[in-house]
Amino acid sequence: MSRTVAFIGLGNMGGPMAVNLVKAGHRVRGYDLAVTPGPELEQAASAVDAVADADLVLTMLPAGRHVLGVYDDILPAARPGTLFVDCSTIDVADARTAHERAVAAGMRALDAPVSGGVVGAEAATLTFMAGGGETEFAEALPLLEAMGKKAVHCGEAGAGQxxxxxxxxxxxxxxxxxxxxxxxxxxxxxxxxxxxxxxxxxxxxxxxxxxxxxxxxxxxxxxxxxxxxxxxxxxxxxxxxxxxxxxxxxxxxxxxxxxxxxxxxxxxxxxxxxxxxxxxxxxxxxxxxxxxx
CATH class of the missing domain: 1.10.1040.10 (N-(1-d-carboxylethyl)-l-norvaline Dehydrogenase; domain 2)
Structure with a gap:
C-alpha cells in the first residue's frame, strides 16, 4: 500500500533511502537544511511543511540533539496518530526521550537505526534494528523492507539504538x-x-x-x-x-x-x-x- 512519507535528513544515507521509498511506490516529501532533494522527491518548504499530511515521518539526522530539536518543531504540525520512525544513530536515552515526546503529543514512535553504510543505503540492503511497539514495527516494516534487506524488532523504545x-x-x-x-x-x-x-x-x-x-x-x-x-x-x-x-x-x-x-x-x-x-x-x-x- 502506498503511503505518504515525510523524510527529514537527506544526507549521504537519508537521500538514497528516501529515493528507494519512491521506487517502492511511496509518495515522499523531503526536507534537509543543507541538501536539496533530488527530482524523485517532492520538496517541502520546511520540516513542518513536510509532515503536515504525512502518514509516517522518517528522520535521519546526525545526533540526538538534532532529533529532539526537530521533534519539538514538527510534532505539533503532524496529524494525531502519525508514526514517527527515527533512523538516526543516537544515544539510547535520547531515543527514549524522543519516543516519550512523540507519545505525549498524541503520536506513535519507533527508533530504527541502520547498519550497512552508504553502499547499503544506495542498494537498499540496510539492516534495521527497531525499538518500540510491535504494532508500530509491523506498520513500518513495508517501508523498512523497501530500504533494506532485514529488519529486526529488538524490543521496546530505545532497544534499536x-x-x-x-x-x-x-x-x-x-x-x-x-x-x-x-x-x-x-x-x-x-x-x-x-x-x-x-x-x-x-x-x-x-x-x-x-x-x-x-x-x-x-x-x-x-x-x-x-x-x-x-x-x-x-x-x-x-x-x-x-x-x-x-x-x-x-x-x-x-x-x-x-x-x-x-x-x-x-x-x-x-x-x-x-x-x-x-x-x-x-x-x-x-x-x-x-x-x-
Whole structure:
C-alpha cells in the first residue's frame, strides 16, 4: 500500500533511502537544511511543511540533539496518530526521550537505526534494528523492507539504538584486531593474500576481514582498494563507539576493549574526519609500529 512519507535528513544515507521509498511506490516529501532533494522527491518548504499530511515521518539526522530539536518543531504540525520512525544513530536515552515526546503529543514512535553504510543505503540492503511497539514495527516494516534487506524488532523504545551501539562496538573492536593482525603479518613477512586466505576460512573470519578488509587486494570492493574512501567514515565509527562508551560507563560494564576502541577511533577521526573509511585505521597502526610501508 502506498503511503505518504515525510523524510527529514537527506544526507549521504537519508537521500538514497528516501529515493528507494519512491521506487517502492511511496509518495515522499523531503526536507534537509543543507541538501536539496533530488527530482524523485517532492520538496517541502520546511520540516513542518513536510509532515503536515504525512502518514509516517522518517528522520535521519546526525545526533540526538538534532532529533529532539526537530521533534519539538514538527510534532505539533503532524496529524494525531502519525508514526514517527527515527533512523538516526543516537544515544539510547535520547531515543527514549524522543519516543516519550512523540507519545505525549498524541503520536506513535519507533527508533530504527541502520547498519550497512552508504553502499547499503544506495542498494537498499540496510539492516534495521527497531525499538518500540510491535504494532508500530509491523506498520513500518513495508517501508523498512523497501530500504533494506532485514529488519529486526529488538524490543521496546530505545532497544534499536541499544542493538546498534552493541553491534558497532563489535565491529570497531574487530576492525582494530584485523588491522593489527595484518600489520603483524607484514612484520613477519606474510603476504596480505596469504593471511586473508587462511583467516577468511578459519576461526579469524569476520565481517571486518571478509567484506571490509583493511588492506588492498584480497577484497577488491573494500574501501582499502580505493584509497580508503568511505564506506563508513571514521568519524561515524568514532561517534558510535562514543555512544557505546557512554553506555558502558553508565551501566558499570567491564568493557576494556570497547572503551579502548572508542579512544583509538576518536584520535583517528580527529585527524581524518569523514574523509576516510574506518578501516583506514590500519595505516595508523602501521605508522605507530614504525613501518613506513
Amino acid at each position: 541499544a542493538a546498534k551501539i552493541c553491534n558497532n562496538m563489535i565491529l570497531g573492536v574487530s576492525m582494530i584486531a584485523v588491522s593489527e593482525a595484518f600489520v603483524l603479518g607484514e612484520s613477519l613477512g606474510l603476504s596480505h593474500q596469504a593471511l586473508f586466505d587462511v583467516a577468511s576460512t578459519a576461526s579469524g573470519q569476520c565481517w571486518a576481514l571478509s567484506v571490509n578488509c583493511p588492506v588492498p587486494g584480497p577484497v577488491p570492493g573494500s574501501p582499502a582498494g580505493r584509497d580508503y574512501r568511505p564506506g563508513f567514515a571514521a568519524a561515524l565509527m568514532a561517534k558510535d563507539l562514543g555512544l557505546a562508551a557512554n553506555a558502558v560507563r553508565a551501566g558499570g560494564v567491564d568493557a576494556e576493549l570497547g572503551l579502548r576502541a572508542a579512544e583509538l577511533y576518536a584520535a583517528y577521526a580527529e585527524r581524518v574526519g569523514a574523509t576516510e573509511d574506518f578501516s583506514g585505521i590500519v595505516r595508523t597502526i602501521r605508522d605507530r609500529s614504525g613501518d613506513p610501508t
